Amino acid sequence: MTPRITLEDVSxxxxxxxxxxxxVVRGSSRIPESTAAKVRDAMDQLGYVYNRSAANLRxxxxxxxxxxxxxxxNPYFAELAMAVDEITHDAGYTIFIGYSRDLADRQHExxxxxxxxxxxxxxxxxxxDTDPQKLAKQVNAAGVPLALLARRFPGFDYVGSNNVxxxxxxxxxxxxxxxxxxxxxxxxSASSLTEREEGLRKSLEPNGCEVWSSDxxxxxxxxxGGSDAVSRxxxxxxxxxxxxxxxxxxxxxxxDEMRRRGLEPGRDIxxxxxxxxxxxxxxxxxxxxxxxxPQQVGAKGAEMLMTRLADGNADIPTQLALIQPQLKxxxxxxxxxxxx
Amino acid sequence: MTPRITLEDVSxxxxxxxxxxxxVVRGSSRIPESTAAKVRDAMDQLGYVYNRSAANLRxxxxxxxxxxxxxxxNPYFAELAMAVDEITHDAGYTIFIGYSRDLADRQHExxxxxxxxxxxxxxxxxxxDTDPQKLAKQVNAAGVPLALLARRFPGFDYVGSNNVxxxxxxxxxxxxxxxxxxxxxxxxSASSLTEREEGLRKSLEPNGCEVWSSDxxxxxxxxxGGSDAVSRxxxxxxxxxxxxxxxxxxxxxxxDEMRRRGLEPGRDIxxxxxxxxxxxxxxxxxxxxxxxxPQQVGAKGAEMLMTRLADGNADIPTQLALIQPQLKxxxxxxxxxxxx
DNA sequence: CTGAAAGCGCTTACAG
DNA sequence: CTGAAAGCGCTTACAG
Numbered sequence: 001m002t003p004r005i006t007l008e009d010v011s012x013x014x015x016x017x018x019x020x021x022x023x024v025v026r027g028s029s030r031i032p033e034s035t036a037a038k039v040r041d042a043m044d045q046l047g048y049v050y051n052r053s054a055a056n057l058r059x060x061x062x063x064x065x066x067x068x069x070x071x072x073x074n075p076y077f078a079e080l081a082m083a084v085d086e087i088t089h090d091a092g093y094t095i096f097i098g099y100s101r102d103l104a105d106r107q108h109e110x111x112x113x114x115x116x117x118x119x120x121x122x123x124x125x126x127x128x129d130t131d132p133q134k135l136a137k138q139v140n141a142a143g144v145p146l147a148l149l150a151r152r153f154p155g156f157d158y159v160g161s162n163n164v165x166x167x168x169x170x171x172x173x174x175x176x177x178x179x180x181x182x183x184x185x186x187x188x189s190a191s192s193l194t195e196r197e198e199g200l201r202k203s204l205e206p207n208g209c210e211v212w213s214s215d216x217x218x219x220x221x222x223x224x225g226g227s228d229a230v231s232r233x234x235x236x237x238x239x240x241x242x243x244x245x246x247x248x249x250x251x252x253x254x255x256d257e258m259r260r261r262g263l264e265p266g267r268d269i270x271x272x273x274x275x276x277x278x279x280x281x282x283x284x285x286x287x288x289x290x291x292x293x294p295q296q297v298g299a300k301g302a303e304m305l306m307t308r309l310a311d312g313n314a315d316i317p318t319q320l321a322l323i324q325p326q327l328k329x330x331x332x333x334x335x336x337x338x339x340x
Numbered sequence: 341m342t343p344r345i346t347l348e349d350v351s352x353x354x355x356x357x358x359x360x361x362x363x364v365v366r367g368s369s370r371i372p373e374s375t376a377a378k379v380r381d382a383m384d385q386l387g388y389v390y391n392r393s394a395a396n397l398r399x400x401x402x403x404x405x406x407x408x409x410x411x412x413x414n415p416y417f418a419e420l421a422m423a424v425d426e427i428t429h430d431a432g433y434t435i436f437i438g439y440s441r442d443l444a445d446r447q448h449e450x451x452x453x454x455x456x457x458x459x460x461x462x463x464x465x466x467x468x469d470t471d472p473q474k475l476a477k478q479v480n481a482a483g484v485p486l487a488l489l490a491r492r493f494p495g496f497d498y499v500g501s502n503n504v505x506x507x508x509x510x511x512x513x514x515x516x517x518x519x520x521x522x523x524x525x526x527x528x529s530a531s532s533l534t535e536r537e538e539g540l541r542k543s544l545e546p547n548g549c550e551v552w553s554s555d556x557x558x559x560x561x562x563x564x565g566g567s568d569a570v571s572r573x574x575x576x577x578x579x580x581x582x583x584x585x586x587x588x589x590x591x592x593x594x595x596d597e598m599r600r601r602g603l604e605p606g607r608d609i610x611x612x613x614x615x616x617x618x619x620x621x622x623x624x625x626x627x628x629x630x631x632x633x634p635q636q637v638g639a640k641g642a643e644m645l646m647t648r649l650a651d652g653n654a655d656i657p658t659q660l661a662l663i664q665p666q667l668k669x670x671x672x673x674x675x676x677x678x679x680x
Numbered sequence: 681c682t683g684a685a686a687g688c689g690c691t692t693a694c695a696g
Numbered sequence: 697c698t699g700a701a702a703g704c705g706c707t708t709a710c711a712g
Contacts, residue, residue, distance in 0.1 A: 004400075006689055017699045022691060030697070047481045052456040054397050054689035057704045060344075062393065064436075064457065071422060078412045085439050094453050096404075097437040099425050113434050116392040117404065141387045252622075282592075284624045346705055357683045362707060370681070394705035397688045 005046045014042035025050060056118060065305065066096045066114035068107060069125045069149075074221070074249055075277040076294045077125065080149065083298030084123055091306050093120070102127045102188070102221075108138065115142045121305045122146040126153065128188040145308040147319075149301045150294075152191045157308070159301040159321045163192055163274075166290040166325030167199025170244065170272055173288075173327060175207035178338040179241040179270065184213040185229040185254060187221060187246030196274060200244065212240060221246065226253025227260075234261065241338065245273035248280045251287055270336035276328050286330035296323045345386045354382035365390060396458060405645065406436045406454035408447060409465045409489075414561070414589055415617040416634045417465065420489065423638030424463055431646050433460070442467045442528075442561075448478065455482045461645045462486040466493065468528040485648040487659075489641045490634075492531045497648070499641040499661045501632035503532055503614075506665030507539025510584065510612055510630050513667060515547035518678040519581040519610065524553040525569040525594060527561060527586030536614060540584065552580060561586065566593025567600075574601065581678065585613035588620045591627055610676035616668050626670035636663045 011021035016035060023031050024039040031039075042048075056062045065088055072078040081097070088095055096119060098110035104127045111122065115138070122144055126135070132153040139146045147157035174182060182204055187193040201211050216232050219225030226245060230253070233243075243258075245251035251273035255265045265271045266285040273280065276291035300321050308316060351361035356375060363371050364379040371379075382388075396402045405428055412418040421437070428435055436459060438450035444467045451462065455478070462484055466475070472493040479486045487497035514522060522544055527533040541551050556572050559565030566585060570593070573583075583598075585591035591613040595605045605611045606625040613620065616631035640661050648656060 004689085007691095008689080018689095019691080019700085020698060023698095026691090032697070035697085049482050050456050051458065051689055052453075053393055053402065053458045054704090055691070057394055057397055057689080057706085058691045060704070062457075072412050072418045073415060073422065075413060075415075078418055081437075082411060082413065082439060085437070089438075089450075094436055094438070094450075094457055096434055097421075097425070098429075098434070099422060110429075110434075113392075116390050117402075117434055118391065118393045142389050279622075282619075282622060344705085347707095348705080358705095359684085359707080360682055363682095366707090372681070375681085391705055394688090395707070397690085397705080398707045400688070 004051075005048045006051075007048075009046055010039060010042045010048050013046060014039045060118075061120050062118045063093055064096060064117070064119050065093050065121045065123065066098065066111070066119040067123045068098045068100055068110050068114075070102045070127070070221075071099050074247075075279065076247065076275045076292065079277075080125070080294035080298035083295040084302045087299050087302035087306070100125075100127050104129045104131065108134065111135075111138060115139070115144055119144060121309050123149055123301055123305055125149045126151050126190075128190040128193075132156075145305060147301050147305045147308075149297055150192060150292075152320075155318060157304055157319045159297050159304060160192065160323065161292040161297065161325050162322040163195035163325070164199040164202070165322075166274065166292065166327070167196040168203040169325065169327040170274075170288075170290050171200045171203025171209075173329060173333065174242050174244075174270065174272070175204055175209055177242075177270065177333065177336060179204070179209050180338075181210040181212065181238075181240040182242045182244055183217065183233050183240040184211060184244045185217050185233060185246065186219045186226050186250035188218055193218075193246060196246070209241075219246075219250065221249055223249060223253035223256065226250035227257035228253075230254050230257040230261075239263075239269060242270035242272065242333065242336070245271070247275040248273050248277045248287065248289055251289075252279065252283070255283060255287075266332040266335055270333040272333050276326075280328065281330065283332070285332050285335070288330045288333040289328050291326040291328055293323050293325070344391075345388045346391075347388075349386055350379060350382045350388050353386060354379045400458075401460050402458045403433055404436060404457070404459050405433050405461045405463065406438065406451070406459040407463045408438045408440055408450050408454075410442045410467070410561075411439050414587075415619065416587070416615045416632065419617075420465070420634035420638035423635040424642045427639050427642035427646070440465075440467050444469045444471065448474065451475075451478060455479070455484055459484060461649050463489055463641055463645055465489045466491050466530075468530040468533075472496075485645060487641050487645045487648075489637055490532060490632075492660075495658060497644055497659045499637050499644060500532065500663065501637060501665050502662040503535030503632075503665070504539040504542070505662075506614065506630040506632065506667070507536040508543040509665065509667040510614075510628075511540045511543025511549075513628075513669060513673065514582050514584075514610065514612070515544055515549055517582075517610065517673065517676060519544070519549050520678075521550040521552065521578075521580040522582045522584055523557065523573050523580040524551060524584045525557050525573060525586065526559045526566050526590035528558055533558075533586060536586070549581075559586075559590065561589055563589060563593035563596065566590035567597035568593075570594050570597040570601075579603075579609060582610035582612065582673065582676070585611070587615040588613050588617045588627065588629055591629075592619065592623070595623060595627075606672040606675055610673040612673050616666075620668065621670065623672070625672050625675070628670045628673040629668050631666040631668055633663050633665070 100107035276289035440447035
């Protein structure tokens, strides 16, 4: 390995001081073009590569942010991550990514390692069993601004879908179809779950439609989780008019398990879900789903964080933003008819 | 903001020297437990957070690697990225992610910013129009080891699917079905494309089956790209017995466009593709696809890079690894019957 | 086993 | 407009 070329080498070759060379690298206008050109030539000659980490140490900012999500096989998370990248990339940030796999311990470990690496800010889609106190302590101790995405805890900046609204739209749709009972399946305790349930109850119960949603109907956010939840539901002995999945991934398992038991989704039981990832429209029958617009969540969250970073994380109060959902009605509910 | 707590503060509080404190942070056994305990107490008291970037500057390694992929909406890329994370996380690395969107310029910009941030190594799924010389120059100047994933250029470490083999399996299957003509659609010039085409020709042409694959049948790796490619194919006036898509994403568009033109995939024309992401099995009819095992590609690529990093990037010759593919036969080809 | 000093590659006041 | 010096927070020889 050739020894590393430093700014000192460049400045010597160009016949100027280190400070002058430093100013040139950063494009300062205080340096006359003639001097700057000499420095740039020297950089090219020597094959200089800027060591931003060294600069960071001095400036105490890294132009780096951390993004922690559950995983990215779920297209909802993938689109959200890409949107974050889009915004932060344009702002000159490079992003550290970590996948918590919805394990709070792994999540904290990831955050710790990002903090050690001096991230300027953090965007987190929190694991359901996150301890908010612990999280607050961890980021506050380091003075790193944090915005939560998609799932919220009080006291943190947050951008997510307006789940109550989305669930209300869905509930009204099902009530209009004449549903008398709805089972809400899958997901783990998180604000998104609570909010969706709230919207469903609010829109269905006043219309005389029962909402079944108990702890035993929760599940991991996987197709298998959905299948298992349906099984537990059917083992209770009663079939609802409609099944609402926590999201599209869970719904896939619900379709599968229903068919294994000889029930056709959309005909025997209406089925709907949340997120409206590309999975939903691709199902057979196409799945009614509440679009959550992860691109908007990610983009808005990134902007919110950028704002805090720009303001030196001053006394901006906690920021909240809700993205408006949209109900996509497809045949998994539209073709269902109440049994007479 | 409270002023940052440094190792110096800790050492003073613990009544030892900075070097001793440093040794304790890194768990050196040279420090007696009694001293170490005092230091650790001081760290807790003061709320010390390790500044790994400062350490990096001194040690000239960052325990950071860069991963650059096209995007992650395609589950193939998502699974690959997660597999890389799995391996590198366990080895103590944190990963910078960048999405090239298959734009060579953006790719180089991303790599440059990662290099400035002192990544120890780079994993790249290269954009099709990458200039290999330029890439080599960029990473060699910085002395950063690089492994290519899924698409190769000569002279770089590489892990990818054995595309020739996979395409051969698929070609043999189609030949056995009695196909007399096959159109290969979608994708952009890349080793993966060339290799797939090679395998198809090798297995089909000797069996009297034509392979149509020209520049005008290429397309972006999107459903729209697939639709457009089918349109261009049909505009040529002849229908093949089978259409092979560059991958599952392209195949989605092929299904759509065929139906728009009144042709049923799997009945009127057999359809198959590559990658076998969860998209394939979820299609109607289920899509025959050559599984490329992105988890294995990602994991093996990460291991390869870790090896180079462990060996101080010594004179290990270029490393190559091919992952064995597997043909998943589904009804999009299995139910097709030659017209008599 | 522990401490004082130098140095990683930059930037930042401060002089001139 | 440009230079010499100090410092960001660590680690690394080197003494003792």
